[in-house]
Amino acid sequence: MSSTIDAARRRLVGLGAVTAALMALSIVGVFLVAPEDADQGVIQRIFYFHVPIALISLVAYGVACVAAIMYLRRGGEKWDEVGVVSVGLGMVFSILTVLTGSIWAKASWGTWWVWEDPRLVTYLVVILLYAAYFVLRSSAEDNRRARYSAVYAVFAFAAVPLSFYSVRVAESFVHPVVFTRSGADMPGSMLIWFFVSLVAITGLFATLLQLELLQRRADRAMRDLKNRLETLMAGT
Amino acid sequence: MSASPLRQMRALLVKDLRLELRTRETAVAMGLFALVGMMIFQFAIGTRTDDATPFAGGIIWATLALTAVLGVGRTWVPEREQRVLDALLTAPVPRLVLMLARSVALVLYLLTVQVVVVPMAIVFFVRDAAFSDLGLVAVVCVLADVAIAVVGALLASMSVFSRARELLLPVLLLPSIIPVVIAAAGATHAVLGPGNALDEYWRYCVFLGVYAVVFGLVAFATFDHVLDD
Numbered sequence: 001m002s003s004t005i006d007a008a009r010r011r012l013v014g015l016g017a018v019t020a021a022l023m024a025l026s027i028v029g030v031f032l033v034a035p036e037d038a039d040q041g042v043i044q045r046i047f048y049f050h051v052p053i054a055l056i057s058l059v060a061y062g063v064a065c066v067a068a069i070m071y072l073r074r075g076g077e078k079w080d081e082v083g084v085v086s087v088g089l090g091m092v093f094s095i096l097t098v099l100t101g102s103i104w105a106k107a108s109w110g111t112w113w114v115w116e117d118p119r120l121v122t123y124l125v126v127i128l129l130y131a132a133y134f135v136l137r138s139s140a141e142d143n144r145r146a147r148y149s150a151v152y153a154v155f156a157f158a159a160v161p162l163s164f165y166s167v168r169v170a171e172s173f174v175h176p177v178v179f180t181r182s183g184a185d186m187p188g189s190m191l192i193w194f195f196v197s198l199v200a201i202t203g204l205f206a207t208l209l210q211l212e213l214l215q216r217r218a219d220r221a222m223r224d225l226k227n228r229l230e231t232l233m234a235g236t
Numbered sequence: 237m238s239a240s241p242l243r244q245m246r247a248l249l250v251k252d253l254r255l256e257l258r259t260r261e262t263a264v265a266m267g268l269f270a271l272v273g274m275m276i277f278q279f280a281i282g283t284r285t286d287d288a289t290p291f292a293g294g295i296i297w298a299t300l301a302l303t304a305v306l307g308v309g310r311t312w313v314p315e316r317e318q319r320v321l322d323a324l325l326t327a328p329v330p331r332l333v334l335m336l337a338r339s340v341a342l343v344l345y346l347l348t349v350q351v352v353v354v355p356m357a358i359v360f361f362v363r364d365a366a367f368s369d370l371g372l373v374a375v376v377c378v379l380a381d382v383a384i385a386v387v388g389a390l391l392a393s394m395s396v397f398s399r400a401r402e403l404l405l406p407v408l409l410l411p412s413i414i415p416v417v418i419a420a421a422g423a424t425h426a427v428l429g430p431g432n433a434l435d436e437y438w439r440y441c442v443f444l445g446v447y448a449v450v451f452g453l454v455a456f457a458t459f460d461h462v463l464d465d
Contacts, residue, residue, distance in 0.1 A: 072461050121418070128411035135407045139398040148394050151458040152408075155390065158454045162415055162447065 005218055012210045019203035026197040034193040043107035048194055050100040052201040053093050054123070058160055060090030060205060061130065065157035068150035077220075080146040083153050085212045087133050089205060094127045122162065129156045241333050248329070248337035253344065255314055262310045263348050266303050270353040273299035274360065292361035293425035296354060297380070300346070301417045303353075305406050307345045308388035311338055312396040321396075325463060335389050335459045342385035343378075350377045362428045372427045372437065379444035380420040386448060387412050390455040393462045412451075419443045 030048040037044035064086035071079035101120065102112045114120060133152055140148045186194070239247070256262055277295040278288070288295070315321040324334070354373060358365050388409060395405040423440035426433040 072458070122415065125411055125414045128414075132408045132411055135404060136394065136398070139400050139404045140394070141397065141399070144397060147461055147464065148398070151390075151394065151461055154458055155412075155451070155454050158450050159412070159415070162450070 005214065005221065008210070008214050008217070012207070012214055015203065015210060016207050019200065019207045022196070022200035022203050026193065026200040029193040029196055035187070035189050037190075040108060043104060046100055046104045048197045049201070050097065050104060051194070052198040053100065054097040055198065056201050056205045057090045057093035057097055059202070060086045060093060061126075061153075061157050061160060063209075064090065064153045068153035071146060071150040072154075077146070080149065081213060081216050082209075083149060084137065085209055085216070087130055087153060088212075089208055091127070091130055093205070094123070094130070097123065098127065126156075126159055129159050132156075241330060244329050244333045245337045245340070248334065249340055252337065252341040256341075256345070262307055263345055266306050266345065266349045267352055269306055270299050270303040270349055271356070273302055274353070274357055278360070287363055288361040289363050290425070290429060292357065292428050293421040293423075295361060296357045296424060297417045297421040299357075300350065300353070300380075300420075301384075301410065301413055303349060304346060304384045304388065304413065305409055307342055307349075308384075308392050308409055309402065309405050311342065311389060311392035316396060331460045331463045332456065334463070335393070335455060338389040338392070339382075339385040342388055343381045346381040346384065347377065350381070358428065365428055369427050373424055375441065376420050376423045376427075376444070379441055379448065380416050383416045383444055383448040383451065384413050386452045386455050387416075390451075390459060390462065393459070415447060416444065419447070 026048070030045050034045065034048070036042060064083045067079045067082035067086060070076075071083065101123075105114060105120075106112050133149065133156060136152050137145055137149050274295060277291075277299060281288070281291050281295065285291075312321065315324055354377065355370065358370070358373075391408045391412065392405060395401040395408060398404050419440045423437050423444070426437040426440065
């Protein structure tokens with residue numbers, strides 16, 4: 001067990017180093033190299049973090065959904081842990097999305113929040129849905145906790161596509177839509193830094209996920225060791 | 237030899253409805269709650285304007301969403317109180333049939349309440365409503381009720397076996413049905429508001445239908461795991 005934890009720790013250090021380098025590169029690129037938006041000025045640079053964070057929060061919920069399906073099909077504490085950690089990280093990224101979006105909205109539209117925009121509202125609904133995941137987890141009885149969490153993770157993830165569908169239903173023109181069916185509505189000099197930032201944020205998510213899972217695995221190993229020692233002591 | 241799923245579902249549904257007809261606990265409480273809720277919304281919003289028509293859709297569906305929490309909250313409770321839940325779960329009935337019976341019973345409870353409450357709300361809040369508008373609002377009610385019932389049946393099954401289930405269910409259910417409230421209020425407003433916006437109405441109806449189908453499929457795929465003991 002300790003050798004696998006050591007190997008996972010070495011992988012984590014490597015992943016963390018690559019992520020830190022990518023984060024530094026994206027910060028330099030976004031603030032010093034990428035051209036300034038002619039219409040919105042410096043505040044538009046928040047886009048390079050706001051959109052990747054929003055996308056990765058949805059990816060985190062997707063990972064939780066896949067882990068939930070794996071748990072329901074095969075069982076195993078490992079999948080439950082991947083699920084709960086992914087939802088936790090998804091929540092953190094979602095809250096950051098709303099905060100960065102709010103700052104951008106204040107600078108661009110003069111208000112911190114726009115209720116007329118269904119994408120913002122539906123995103124808030126998604127946050128509330130996943131906040132309820134933790135309430136369910138704390139309320140469920142021990143033998144049902146992982147199973148109910150898995151069912152709920154699948155259920156809540158079904159709400160994510162609805163957030164995109166609702167935009168089309170209500171035909172909002174408030175929220176900027178950069179990526180359309182005909183491609184990205186921005187020049188290549190901006191697009192490249194968007195993708196660097198996206199890869200960096202993806203790395204950040206992967207690093208945090210690995211870190212939390214490693215910590216949980218170490219906790220489990222410690223618990224097993226303690227139980228074995230107690231059994232041994234009781235035998236003597 | 238066990239009965240066909242359709243007969244099983246009918247038997248469960250008849251059992252639920254007979255229980256409700258004898259006690260009239262759920263529907264009457266939901267109806268009264270809806271009327272009180274509408275009064276509260278009227279004093280919160282309606283008194284600030286001469287004509288509450290623009291707010292009618294919102295008031296009606298915010299009230300009905302909160303009312304639905306009461307109805308969904310009663311799901312499984314009679315079985316639990318009368319200690320027949322274990323017998324029901326050990327009976328040779330597919331879990332999906334249990335969920336379908338619950339969902340249909342919930343739709344019927346909600347429709348029963350809406351038959352009384354929605355016309356009253358139109359009288360209270362809407363100026364110059366045409367009789368034909370009621371038919372269009374009825375379509376919205378049916379679609380929204382199916383969506384709420386499918387989601388409600390699944391979440392109620394999880395909350396009934398959890399601690400603090402009275403607190404848990406609203407926390408789970410209300411965020412889940414916010415898109416339904418938005419779409420149903422939008423569709424109702426499109427019909428009852430100034431200038432019948434039928435294009436908008438049908439877009440919202442399609443959204444409600446898609447929502448019901450998506451969560452119906454999720455419930456279909458996961459319900460076996462909820463009652464897997």
